[in-house]
Amino acid sequence: MRDVLRILLPPLVWLASFSAIYGLHGVGCVLLWPEVAMPVMSLFRWLLLLAWLAAVLVQVGLLLALRSERFRSDSPFIRWTSTAMSWVGLIATLWTLYPVAVLAPCAAG
């Protein structure tokens, strides 16, 4: 079961962080966080960027962990697949959440 988890964990973490940041975005818009000013940018933008950064760091940590001797699988196939899934998780985190850096948070669609 550990080998299956090694494959599933990185995309699972992406899904959790993606959903959590989407949820955070919804809550922030309802609670008018974009109107709370902070140095450089609004509180909401800070929160979203920090959440994105945390998600990216977790993915990087997973990538390193699954390649480390301590956590990697004994099976070369599982090792390869879990590394590939770690890259998928990292790229997905960077690509699907980059809107937090470039778009107006609560502008109507």
Place this chain on the structure above:
Amino acid sequence: MTALRRHRKLSAIWASEPGWKGWTSSVNHTDLGRMFLVTAFFFFLVGGLLAMLIRAQLATPDSAFVDAGAFSQFFTMHGTIMMFLFAIPTFEGLAIYLLPKMLGTRDLAFPRLTAYGYWCYAFGGLMLLVALVFGIAPNGGWFMYPPLTGPLYSPGINTDFWLIGITFVEISAICAAVEFTVSILKYRAPGMSLDKMPIFAWYALVTSLMILTGFPPLILGSILLEVERAFGLPFFQADLGGDSLLWQHLFWLFGHPEVYIIFLPAAGVISTVIPVMARTTLLGYGWIVASAVALAFLSFGLWVHHMFTTGIPQMGLAFFSAASTLVAVPTGVQIFAWIGTLWKGRPELHLPMLHILGFFVTFVIGGLTGVMVAVVPFDWQAHDTAFITAHLHYVLFGGFVFPILAGIYYWLPLVTGRRRFFRLGEMAFALIFLGFHGTFLAMHWVGLLGQRRRIETYDAETGWGAINFVSSLSSFVMAIGLAMVLIDVAIHALIAVRGRRNPWGAGSLEWASMSPPPAYNFASLPEVTSREPLHGDPGLPNRLARGEGYLGTPRDGRRETMTVDIASGRPEGIVIYPGNTRLPIMMAAVTGLFFLSILLKLFWLTPFALAGIAALALVWVWQLGDRADQRLQDAGRGAVLPLAGETDRAPGWWGSVFLLVANATFFGSLLFGYAFLWTVAPGWPPPEWLPPSMAELGIGAGSAIGAALAMRLAILRNRRSETPVPFLALALAATLATALTFGMLILRLPPPDGHAYAATLLILGAYVMLHALLAGLMQAFLIVRARRGFISPRRRAELPIVLLWSDYVAAVAALSLLAAHLPGFLV
């Protein structure tokens, strides 16, 4: 023992009852796989007939062929049948039939569950069919958006048929998904490590995990909408704190992964068929596995792209637009791997290969229009037009029907033991291909010109008449082609001449059994050392028939197979299957009675149906196990293994784990709904919050956690050869206290028909109470089992299973109490 004598002995043990009676009592995967496929294709015929009626109506402007009411039923039932009664069951049927053969084992993990799933599907489908025949079929579109489908705008029984019938059918999908997951992970031939698994099994595993996490949101949505319709609890009514967008979120949380749940098994067929047709091995096995897993996960991040026009903020739209474009990458990796496989091999253009080529052309076009609608501004223009209908048909027909037809023609010689002698299939392919593209290319065009989907007619002045006529004409060409396929398959199955084993020269294990395969699949189980065992060892089928593999000696009339370690495929245990029984069909009938009692508002019948289900479930599990220790058993080839019931991780434990994964997704969706309504829905805060109660919090959480602890102590005592009964009784008492606490919570709620807040807490409370009662029933069952001598330090498998459920109750009870009391504390 000679091979023939072994065959006769094994056949006597594994055979189903002869004649039609055997259909009702068979639990054999080969029988049930065939039954699933035949039923699914029957529904395909019905869905196709409805499509023809739709196209006949739209062929000319101002058509009066059918009225608007009937037309609404036709398009709703066409979508519903094709999605829920054809596509998913076809995957189930194919996987039920093939997986044990491909994995080198004798049956799936839970044969009675296979049969129960089939009968739930058949009865649920029949329910919808009856509605269609009597003109009271669902008519709100296959995604059933409220408020159109709410009690105000759809007061009749039509919508209820959909909500209840589909939930009934989905039991079948959940059963199959649990079954496949456990079978693929635990029921493989010895030596078949994860990297030696047939690629189809990887796809089936990924699809099964997607079903377990994708279907529960829809089941929840269906329950909430039905409860709103039947009892007036306002989950989707904006004036009472509900929000119709909640339905869209729940539906598309299921609906988008559903597209990939349909595509991935078909991709498994393609990945299996292409290397055989190209006389080579699959290029990039690891890349394909990684792509399938990536596709599965990414597909859960796309659901909002069906909601681009609902006013969601730009940033939210951008998340899902980005995810929608990203999903094209793993799909592209698979396409390139298949093209690369063809490139490195020497392809032969047999009939399955024609359908694969049809898939390539059609699916790539569907994928490209998918990227178009993933871009928000384009989607705003094309939303709800015939362009979208055409896009989804390119994806689903291209990504499912063509590959499945390829698969049918590929495995037909295995199923029937015969070989084709007409060329009807080739003509049929040409008609299907030309007809399909004529129909749906035209539909893209007319959609871009502005034709809305689901309109029953249009004016001549629109200029859409000629395009629609071409589309309708082509659809009839396609229908003739599909009818020819059915005729071709029937001719093949009934009167074609006998063929040789493994006519394609494939390397996977399903071709190592006889054609058609016997009920037991393999006279003895193989030791696998490569991904394509037959290529490395052409003499394997004969050696297995001679009993030179594992479990080659039939004994005591037992249906035996083996379980293995998940990663390495090392043998772990011996499983003894139950024999033929009518318990599954009876259980499905009583389950149907429960759903009928809700549908027909015969609520007096509901508790009797529930009691019937519980009673039959107890009979079901009572039949398992032994009253004496069996100790280690000889499995052949020098392997000595315990029975699964004498291990900590029996198949039932694994089944419970994956069933609880689905259950936890359901619970998570409910919490999501609660949070969504609280933060997004208008009409909040509610007029009245639940008064917080420290006593309720303490007793509820304490008793649930106490039950889980008591279960652990019971296991510990059993391990020390002491009776577990006192701690089981303690666990039962604590679990009943949990149920009682949630009963009290429900009674303290504000009126649930007054606001979505109280309505949501009612569902949350009822969910935990039901699970606490279920866990209590299991604990009571264990007490009786322990007293009757079914449990010993060796025969311990049942205890960890109930522990799992007790732990789950503790977790959901604590979270639900927090969710219920937190607003009161905050306010």
